[in-house]
Amino acid sequence: MSILNKIKENAKKNKKKIVLPEGSEPRTLRAVEIVTKEGIADLVLLGNENEIKNAAKGIDISKAEIIDPLKSDKFDLYVNKFYEMRKNKGITIEDAKKAIADTMYYGCMMVKLGDADGMVSGAIHPTADLFxxxxxxxxTAPGVKVVSSAFIMEVPDCPYGSDGVFVFADCAVNPLPDEEELAAIAIASAKTAKVLVGIEPRVAMLSFSTKGSGKHELVDKVRNATEIAKKLAPDILIDGEMQLDAAIIKEVGELKAPGSPVAGKANVLIFPDLQSGNIGYKLVQRLAKANAIGPVSQGIGAPINDLSRGCSVDDIVNVIAITALQAMQ
Known part of the structure; x- marks a missing residue:
């Protein structure tokens, strides 16, 4: 069974309520039909009810709940809660009303107050509008320094990682993480590997150097991040700095990093910056014809996941399933 099918089957065991702020977006509506038909999650569409129903002609969304924020009986409650949260930042009640009228803010408030278990958006909104x-x-979740993202990579006919399965991070959020942020990304990604993929994480902190073979401040950053991560999470197998071949190929790992508990068998790859992470996952996706599942948000206080504006219907279904499974934890 593929990783995606496992995620969907696990999500069905304890259905969660996921809110979709882009309620009239056509791909989202087709995804709603699939998700509710398969019983992956309970769904809430936000927006004007007439607009949603008109956009959904020929699509069965009958099992989804529709909420118009402006007509909701919880609108005033959400406004007051948001005002209390942000009044020290100078917002007024009128500002709060304008914010909660926005489906993105309304959806986040549903998650915050427990009226939904998670949220998925981004088919028509930029990442900044979600975060x-x-x-x-x-x-952010308690004790978490930075929010990040990961991709679950499923590479066909691949002997590396966990039978071709990897977690790559950070591929979508942090342009240039510092040492502490890189360590936090490593720990969060290990959790993603365990919770969503069901694999025991073996985390490699990637660099152009392996164990001191290269001398540069960029190498120092990865090496220091590795030590921070080990101290913060001594129960997780983390090692670095490490070149990609030393991280995933047994013979190379034994040669370049003898005695490492990770070298040659890493299944969680932490890239030193966003450029390398984004390029890396797309190279593997396109050249190895890998299934890139995500991005999966890490470090937020509740499951909230972003979509690419170029996403397909299947992408939306998959991210809803991931969000539902995250909510079960």
């Missing part, structure tokens, strides 16, 4: 209300309302 701005998420940071303001839901905030």
């Amino acid at each position: 701005r209300p998420a940071f303001q309302i839901v905030k």
Whole structure:
């Protein structure tokens, strides 16, 4: 069974309520039909009810709940809660009303107050439009320094990783993480590997150097991040700095990093910056014809996941399933 099918089957065991702020977006509506038909999650569409129903002609969304924020009986409650959260930042009640009228803010407030278990958006909104209300309302998880993202990579006919399965991070959020942020990304990605993929994480902190073979401040950053991560999470197998071949190929790992608990068998790859992470996952996706599942948000106080504006219907279905499974944890 593929990783995606496992995620969907696990999500069905304890159905969660996922809110979709882009309620009239055509791909989202087709995804709603699939998700509710398969029983992956309970769904809430946000927006004007007439607009949603008109956009859904020929699509069965009968099993989804539709909420118009402006007509919701919880609108005033959400406004007051948001005002209390942000009044020290100078917002007024009128500002709060304008914010909660926005489906992105309304959806985050649903998650914050337990009226939904998670949220998925981004088919027509840029990433910043999703994370701005998420940071303001839901905030980061306790003790988490930075929000990041990961891709679950499923590479066909691949002997490396966990039978071709990897977690790559950070591929979508942090342009240039510092040492502490890189360590936090490594720990969060290990959790993603365990919770979503069901594999025991073996985390490689990637660099152009392996164990001191290269001398540069960029290498120092990865090496220091590795030590920070080990101290913060001594129960997780983390090692670095490490070149990609030393991380995943047994013979190379034994040669370049003898005695490492990770070298040659890494299944979680932490890239030193966003450029390398984004390029890396897309290279593997396109050249190896890998299935790139995600991006999966890590470090937010509740499951809130972003979509690419170029996403397909299947992509939306998959991210809804991931969000539902995250909510079960």
